[in-house]
Amino acid sequence: MSRQTGPARPSLTRDDVLDAAAALVKQHGPRALTMRKLAAELGTAVTSIYWHVGNRESLLDALVERTVADLGAITPGGRTPAQRIVSVARALRRQLRDHPHLVAMVHERGLTERMFQPAAQALVHEVHAAGLRGARAAEAVRAVLFQVVGFVLVERNRERSPAQHPGDQELWDVPAAEHDPALARALARGPQPERLFTASVRALVDGLLAGD
Incomplete structure (x- = not known):
């Protein structure tokens, strides 16, 4: 008999990563944004964050680009x-x-x-x-x-x-x-x-x- 599991978590998207990163920065400032903390917020592995947005510098660049667009x-x-x-x-x-x-x-x-x-x-x-x-x-x-x-x-x-x-x-x-x-x-x-x-x-x- 197979073990009962909860509902499957929706697949993580790039927008999910950027939303969580923006929330961390808004609440605690840019220095609080680490790949490990972001992964913990999203309940995923650090490698998954890298797959979606690259390294921290790439993440910051993507977040800045989206912020510029949103503020415009x-x-x-x-x-x-x-x-x-x-x-x-x-x-x-x-x-x-x-x-x-x-x-x-x-x-x-x-x-x-x-x-x-x-x-x-x-x-x-x-x-x-x-x-x-x-x-x-x-x-x-x-x-x-x-x-x-x-x-x-x-x-x-x-x-x-x-x-x-x-x-x-x-x-x-x-x-x-x-x-x-x-x-x-x-x-x-x-x-x-x-x-x-x-x-x-x-x-x-x-x-x-x-x-x-």
């Missing part, structure tokens, strides 16, 4: 070029915040500019629709990209920083805010990143599209 999927939304530019900026910020370790890995392998190219091309289309051409259009595209990246870096730095003493609540009283009580209350509450980001990008875009 940005569809503008809105009725006007200005609204669509802001929507691209907001989508790019979300992507960078949602995949910090994967973005860092792309940067370390020298593919940052390629990663940003789809977003840049979407911005080019919208600044052309707004009537900008040549150097002014290039300046607008780069200004928006720099704003997004700079804002995300400041956000990440604030999130990783130790608790501040004194904090905003202690620092901002009515005299410090030049006797503007509403300003003092708002500054004491600390920043609201999503709202602040949208407001700053809108102001930047309005200025860029208005010209001199």
Whole structure:
């Protein structure tokens, strides 16, 4: 009599390997991605990982290529070029915040500019629709990209920083805010990143599209 076994495990695919690798990197960073740990996550042998993706360097290359492709999927939304530019900026910020370790890995392998190219091309289309051409259009595209990246870096730095003493609540009283009580209350509450980001990008875009 044959021994009863459980359901057969579906065959491992290259996409399965890349999904598991991306999850490890997203959770623990690129250094946590070892072939042995990946095989353990997938419940398979290390040799099976090699068969699907090659060595660790080949795995990293494949993961970076897929990350670049995934991060490039940005569809503008809105009725006007200005609204669509802001929507691209907001989508790019979300992507960078949602995949910090994967973005860092792309940067370390020298593919940052390629990663940003789809977003840049979407911005080019919208600044052309707004009537900008040549150097002014290039300046607008780069200004928006720099704003997004700079804002995300400041956000990440604030999130990783130790608790501040004194904090905003202690620092901002009515005299410090030049006797503007509403300003003092708002500054004491600390920043609201999503709202602040949208407001700053809108102001930047309005200025860029208005010209001199």
